[in-house]
Amino acid sequence: MKKWMNVRNCLLLNGEYIHTQCCAHILSLIVKECLKDGDISITRIWKAVKYVRLSPSRLARFKGCVEREKISYKDLICLDVETRRNSTYLMLVIAVKYKKAFDLLEISDAKYVKELSKEKGPGVPLSKDWDFVNTVLPFLRIFYYATMRIFGSS
Structure with missing residues (x-):
């Protein structure tokens, strides 16, 4: 961008002090700020x-819950990357599809509840957490596609 602007004489001092932020990073910061209340x-x-x-054994137990709940969705749950908010969207979209399996895991796996609640942990996802996520997913979807469009453009 700097070269393009410099060739067209659009820069002061030959662009010595120009600094541009990555648009995708700015979008990520906006999303991060907006999600603070539901953190x-x-x-x-x-x-x-x-x-x-x-662990593979935990994943197997979870898959058992998916089968018992007759969830036909096939994508594997994934973790997000903190610095990439579009990955948060993907993680949440997939996790919401498996809500019933997580609920069943809470009932059938005492270790799951214990692990998530130890050392003043946040605990297992509550109904209000799933409601919040369902509310913000349309918002996150907009930013996800905007970020993807920016990465896909030249």
């Missing part, structure tokens, strides 16, 4: 996903 809800769901993803 505990997202943290609970993130911890639940992390618990399941931590």
Whole structure:
């Protein structure tokens, strides 16, 4: 961008002091700020996903819950990357599809509840957490597609 502007004589002092922020990073900061109020809800769901993803035996127990709940969705749950808010959207979209499996895991796996609640942890996801996530997903979807469009553009 700097070269393009410099060739067209659009810069002062040959662009010596120009500094541009990445648009995707700015979008990420906006989303992060907007999600602060619901941070505990997202943290609970993130911890639940992390618990399941931590070992093959936990993932197998979770898959058993998915089968018992007859959930036909096939994508594997995934963790987000803190610095990429579009990955938070993907994590939450998939986790919401498996809500019933997480609820069943809470009933059938005492270790799951204990692990998420130890050392003043946030605990297992509550009904209000899932409600919050369902409320913010349309908002996150907009930013997800905007970020993807920015990455896909030249």
